[in-house]
Amino acid sequence: MVAGFRPRRFVIVAIAAFVLLPIEVSDARWLPDFFKFPSKHTAAPKHAKSARPARLARHRAAAKPHRTRLAALGPAILPRSALKPASTPCDPATFRLVLDVGHTAESEGAMSARNVAEFVFNLRLARLIEEKLKTEGFTETRLLVTEGKARPSLFKRVAAANGLDADLLLSIHHDSVPNKLLEDWEFEGKKSHYSDRFSGYSVFVSHDNPDFKTSLSFAELIGKELKADGLHYAEQYTQPIMGRDQHPLLDKETGVYSYDELIVLRKARMPAVLLEAGSIINRDEELEMDSPERQNMIGSAVVAAVKEFCEPRQAILGPL
Template sequence: MKRLGFLMFLLVFLLAFPKAGDAASASAKIFLDGQQLNLSSGVQVANVDNNIMIPIRVVSENLGFKVDWEKASQSVTVQNSITTVKMVVGSKTAHIDGSQVSMNITPVLSGQTTLVPLRFVSSQMGMDVKWDNQNKAVYLSSSGSMTDPWIDGNGTPNDPDTEVPSTPTEPVNPSLPGTPGSLASIDGISFSENRLMIATSGNVKPNVFKLSSPERIVVDLPNTAFSEVFGYEHTLNTKNSGELSVTGYPDVSLIRYALFSDSPSTVRVVINLNNAMDYTVTTENDGLVFINLNPPEAVPTPPVGSNGKKIVVLDAGHGGSDPGSNSVTGKKEKAFNLALAQKVEKLLKNEKNIDVIMTRSDDSTLGLKDRSKIANNLNADIFVSMHGNNSTAGSPTGTETLYTRAESSKLAQTIHKHLVKATGLKDRGVKTQNLSVTRETKMPAVLLEVGFLNNKNDESQMFSEDFQNRVAEGIVSGIKEYLNVQ
């Protein structure tokens, strides 16, 4: 029996039984590899807020693990020769070998014992978990393929036509996504404007379905693996999974992603919802997959760039888990970038001959490659990225405009002329620099360094409304001049 697998399983069981409220705590039984566990007198499986919980006595008496209870901190530590798991009563954060892992329900005190959620381990350590509602029994298996931790209590999708693939028993190196040419790659994910965007390279046909209790939207991407670029820009733990935090959207609580299966290699992305939601799925030719949670509009919106309109993509640099530079007074660059980009967007929306698209319109995390892909997929006319500058050598002042490819030179010169006039700061000129967003875009692209965040004078102006409005007007004037629109 894989005792290590069951140790991890005892932590994560909370999601495996979304219908566990049907279980009667007084009569529920536990079977391990077909054998019923003989629990000590008075020891029972419990139902807490529709989650199956198990006393820590079962861990020590029936499985032989070492269990330590620290009364002062109300913490439980479970360990064997390989793994140490620490949980704290009332906390949704567990520590596995020192690494933090989130739980959806906390350990609780019940009489003279502590109850821990039974599921938080099955997804990570390869154990099958079944709930037999008729017989009120939990069946654990230390052999065979593992069911998905993001599936319902029966271990199968709510959609009966959807097969549950197995999970690899050993971690897969994200920098080695499989046989070259055989797999598509997942390069990045982001959530903005109430829609999930997945950037891919290669031919990807997503399988999207909904699950309930709790409400989720599941996106399976068969014949895919995480690219090396994904690992650079997003968190991937040793089990090739991670989370993307979401703020400002009341319907969505969290985005999770994982290398879900290796036969075939499948990446799964799950949108955790606060309530049931409908969605639409669109895929673009340049490898973008969109899961849109916005309700359909009563009147169809004309396609971007229709009627001869010019397409301008505005990029607010950094965002989300990437704050950019800190200003001299502790402000975040990402906040300045977004505030300025939103002001430019508002002005451009008044231009009848221009369609404007934002790479991010809120404080969301977005990879560099994702930003370029948005513009390339739209076949945009220009790409403008907005930033605050910083220097480790003193506190210089001034405005500069950067570009990479020769075809962007004219755009850089035109916008810079108006930008410098609007800021009133020192003119540091137009420069070439090898930057991802100006290199990977297929249209003229520039990156604007408006001023230096570590310079007191620059920073004090950059976070003022008057300055931002004036700079936004200057940027729009430069865009209109370059595109020759009235």
């Protein structure tokens, strides 16, 4: 040890001098390495990409940076973005949600217990949600109705959604069960099939979506709103009896499942969620899904989820 050198006093003086320096976060790369703490999250994985649409990126780039001073650090200046959560609020007037009507007039999806095509249910509910969203100020909402046979229409709808420069995609469907679980009956003199064993809504997301985290957040909001209205989610997807239609349950409180292979979810360039609004192969629930009361309940739940998804988040340190 060098004679006359007092390490404790030196450290205190050095720290005090450092705190009093007017450092700006964006220009702090000059700091010596011993002031930086290593983190396993420092380097982003090679496959990680920004999932925000270009339009939102342009909005953020155009916004003027706001800075605030932290009393604890003296004159240090930090950008406002450093004090906020990762998620950012959206402007309802410019936020673009695409409502994808599941299936097509040529490929109508499942058939209900009373011989009504799923596409009819999907289109009616999607139109109702579109109307409600636009009434609430989400005027950029787009209704996507696709034509064509089943598989080709999947790629057409994804291409159309991506071309709309959307911020969020919600695909509207109504549920059924695998053919092996169907039972026979007659309705109005016509042969039909039903299964009263299962009922309820379900919400699906894909891990392969470029913004899985945001997709999951929105899916959970939808499930939360539906649950708050007294509805329950379909639990059969966790059961082995579903065979290849069995899917992992990601949120047991709100009924969110993963369905990674769904083209409409994994190929969309924006956060994407698929909603099975209810079972139309269940005879009792089909009648409920056909009622204006249930349709309005589901439509209002989706709108409430969108509004909560877009509401301004408070800064970590409160209003600045």
